Amino acid sequence: MQMKFSEPEGAGVAPEPVRPPWTMEVHVLYTGVASTLAALRTAAQFAQGLGARIRLLVLETVPYPLPVDRPEHDLAFLRRRFRALVETSALDSAGTPVEATAEIVLCRGTWEGLEKRLARRSVIVIGRRNNNWRTRALWRWTAEDRLARRLRSAGHHVVRTSCGVPEHGARSFQ
Numbered sequence: 001m002q003m004k005f006s007e008p009e010g011a012g013v014a015p016e017p018v019r020p021p022w023t024m025e026v027h028v029l030y031t032g033v034a035s036t037l038a039a040l041r042t043a044a045q046f047a048q049g050l051g052a053r054i055r056l057l058v059l060e061t062v063p064y065p066l067p068v069d070r071p072e073h074d075l076a077f078l079r080r081r082f083r084a085l086v087e088t089s090a091l092d093s094a095g096t097p098v099e100a101t102a103e104i105v106l107c108r109g110t111w112e113g114l115e116k117r118l119a120r121r122s123v124i125v126i127g128r129r130n131n132n133w134r135t136r137a138l139w140r141w142t143a144e145d146r147l148a149r150r151l152r153s154a155g156h157h158v159v160r161t162s163c164g165v166p167e168h169g170a171r172s173f174q
Contacts (some may be wrong), residue, residue: 007022020060023053025052026043031144034163036130037085037086037088037089039054041161042053044089044098048096053099056085057103057105057113059113060106060107060146061110068108079102082102086100114151122155123156125161126161127160
């Protein structure tokens with residue numbers, strides 16, 4: 001498995017080299033450790049079948065009192081954390097390694113960061129915890145559900161995967 005970390009914009013480092021336009025990427029959004037690991041495993045299966053690479057997008061929201069290129073958390077710490085996360089996940093599908101990169105996106109809001117990084121009609125995998133008590137009432141939808149719905153309405157292809165860990169406070173009725 002190959003893994004690269006790209007610097008956030010404005011950090012004084014040259015941007016990542018431009019890939020050929022035919023290189024397909026499967027994007028995974030960081031939503032928590034367990035749910036992201038499940039999403040990475042699902043993305044590895046897609047990437048293997050599509051001949052694509054995986055890009056883990058970590059949206060680091062920077063509050064307005066701080067400059068956007070100076071987040072609250074140390075970037076070196078975040079890089080180590082997500083390097084370990086990608087290395088922990090098994091990105092080998094049928095014995096063939098899948099190229100994976102992690103990108104920390106510094107932004108003011110989640111949607112702004114996604115608009116900056118996603119091409120039109122991107123393939124996006126979002127992990128979620130099991131939520132056995134959710135109904136169709138809008139006020140009970142999780143933030144990931146609302147984000148997936150907004151991404152679909154923007155024309156992206158969104159895949160939801162479950163990690164099998166119940167949400168905090170939710171009871172499992174199995």
